[in-house]
Amino acid sequence: MRWSREYNSDLLYYESWGKPFVVINSDRTAIDLFERKSSLYADKPRMPMLNDLCGWAWDISFMPYDDTWKLARKLFTRHYRAGAAVRYRDEETRCARELLADILQNDVQLFEHTRLAFGKLIMNVTYGIDVKSADDKYIKNAQKALYAITATGNVGTYLVDSIPLLKYIPEWFPGAKFQREAREWREAAEVMSQQPIEDAKEAMAEGKAPPSVLRSLLEDYGENPSPQEAYAILSATGTAYEVMWSTTLTVILAMLLFPDIKAKAHAELDRAVSRERFPDFGDQASLPYITAICKEALRWRTPLPLAVMHRVTQEDTHNGYHIPGGSTVVLNSWAILYDPKQYPDPERFSPERFLTPSGELNPDAPEPTAAFSYGRRACAGTAMALDTLWIVVASLLWAFDVQRAFDESGNEIDVTGEYTFGVVCYPAPFRCALRPRSENIPALISVSLG
Numbered sequence: 195m196r197w198s199r200e201y202n203s204d205l206l207y208y209e210s211w212g213k214p215f216v217v218i219n220s221d222r223t224a225i226d227l228f229e230r231k232s233s234l235y236a237d238k239p240r241m242p243m244l245n246d247l248c249g250w251a252w253d254i255s256f257m258p259y260d261d262t263w264k265l266a267r268k269l270f271t272r273h274y275r276a277g278a279a280v281r282y283r284d285e286e287t288r289c290a291r292e293l294l295a296d297i298l299q300n301d302v303q304l305f306e307h308t309r310l311a312f313g314k315l316i317m318n319v320t321y322g323i324d325v326k327s328a329d330d331k332y333i334k335n336a337q338k339a340l341y342a343i344t345a346t347g348n349v350g351t352y353l354v355d356s357i358p359l360l361k362y363i364p365e366w367f368p369g370a371k372f373q374r375e376a377r378e379w380r381e382a383a384e385v386m387s388q389q390p391i392e393d394a395k396e397a398m399a400e401g402k403a404p405p406s407v408l409r410s411l412l413e414d415y416g417e418n419p420s421p422q423e424a425y426a427i428l429s430a431t432g433t434a435y436e437v438m439w440s441t442t443l444t445v446i447l448a449m450l451l452f453p454d455i456k457a458k459a460h461a462e463l464d465r466a467v468s469r470e471r472f473p474d475f476g477d478q479a480s481l482p483y484i485t486a487i488c489k490e491a492l493r494w495r496t497p498l499p500l501a502v503m504h505r506v507t508q509e510d511t512h513n514g515y516h517i518p519g520g521s522t523v524v525l526n527s528w529a530i531l532y533d534p535k536q537y538p539d540p541e542r543f544s545p546e547r548f549l550t551p552s553g554e555l556n557p558d559a560p561e562p563t564a565a566f567s568y569g570r571r572a573c574a575g576t577a578m579a580l581d582t583l584w585i586v587v588a589s590l591l592w593a594f595d596v597q598r599a600f601d602e603s604g605n606e607i608d609v610t611g612e613y614t615f616g617v618v619c620y621p622a623p624f625r626c627a628l629r630p631r632s633e634n635i636p637a638l639i640s641v642s643l644g
């Protein structure tokens with residue numbers, strides 16, 4: 195963003211190890227390139243570290259723009275497009291309520307509970323697998339495999355991305371630490387991509403498999419989905435739950451840092467829902483402030499600040515600038531979502547920017563579209579992401595008052611508001627106290643889970 199201001203350009207070009215990089219810094223340029231010229235900009239760069247060495251080539255997000263991707267995306271869209279994703283709302287509601295119960299038991303482990311909640315949801319919807327705890331084998335393994343994306347997913351972090359021949363040097367070679375790291379991550383990625391499918395198929399054979407995306411795919415395509423079909427489903431389990439985890443933590447952090455916003459959310463929930471029952475999807479129209487909080491969290495601390503890198507397949511010219519074919523194209527979502535012309539005073543957490551003066555959702559306010567990217571490779575799970583985020587945030591804010599935590603000596607624990615940096619960014623660990631907003635809430639939570 196600093197470079198875009200310094201050079202007064204919404205398109206930047208630089209080279210790293212002789213490789214061309216183009217950075218898109220504005221919504222208008224993103225639409226021009228990713229939407230208007232989408233077939234030219236829908237490819238993905240070859241990332242030897244992530245794809246070849248860490249074994250992530252099967253994830254839709256990193257697939258080149260070819261027939262395999264087209265089939266994977268088609269199958270994925272069939273199950274996750276807006277019209278289809280509504281069928282996961284019961285699971286999403288249950289995920290939110292279980293999260294409330296976990297927090298009620300122990301709010302110190304907020305980060306772990308929240309992460310587990312999304313892991314459970316994804317495993318359930320995708321494979322029909324019921325995950326019980328954070329020690330579950332699928333969750334533990336996925337965390338290890340997913341760490342590879344955070345560590346390696348930005349092209350150029352590892353030298354092997356710039357000098358692909360390095361991928362052939364053996365592990366024992368001096369300086370080849372990356373090979374040892376990659377082996378561990380690759381083993382985890384292999385288990386992550388295969389084990390749940392094998393286990394779900396076994397449950398189906400025994401007639402014990404609940405409905406799931408995998409089950410419908412198997413029913414539609416026969417007993418052995420081709421790798422493409424399997425990969426299409428698996429991609430949902432990838433970064434999806436990590437980004438939802440990050441965004442939910444951002445909302446909680448924002449409630450801690452900006453108590454006036456929290457008070458307005460509570461007032462809306464009390465007015466539209468009352469404290470006698472849980473909010474549900476039927477309340478969406480009467481909870482615009484909650485919806486605006488979700489949008490603002492996606493804008494204020496967007497979880498994928500540089501989205502997922504693209505590659506332009508042929509040379510191109512944009513506004514007189516020459517873009518060499520094969521350049522890696524970086525969508526600087528962060529800069530777009532901090533553009534003061536679209537979002538005045540961008541550092542301020544302000545759900546109001548999405549609302550009319552009378553408190554309705556403003557159809558003319560710029561949406562945080564950049565959080566999900568643009569064009570053919572834009573997030574394929576946006577509908578499920580927004581639904582899940584909404585019900586989790588509505589439920590959390592309905593049930594709990596997010597307060598500052600105190601240490602053993604009674605001193606308030608400082609909250610820095612810092613974030614980790616990687617492909618997916620998360621709030622750095624912070625402590626807070628989540629207290630039920632009324633006495634009846636613990637009983638309501640326990641009754642709702644049966």
Ligand code: HEM
Pocket residue numbers: 254255256267270274429430434435437438441492497498501502503564565566567568570571572573574575576578579583
């Ligand atoms: C807060 C939640 C989420 C955010 C902010 C988000 C954001 C993104 C972004 C920025 C991309 C990269 C787009 C590009 O390459 O230009 C992406 C890709 C993708 N997302 Fe999401 N995502 C979220 C949740 C989900 C969920 C819940 C699912 C699945 C149910 C999902 C499925 C996918 C898939 C399959 C792709 C790859 C698309 C392709 O390359 O064709 N995402 N997402």
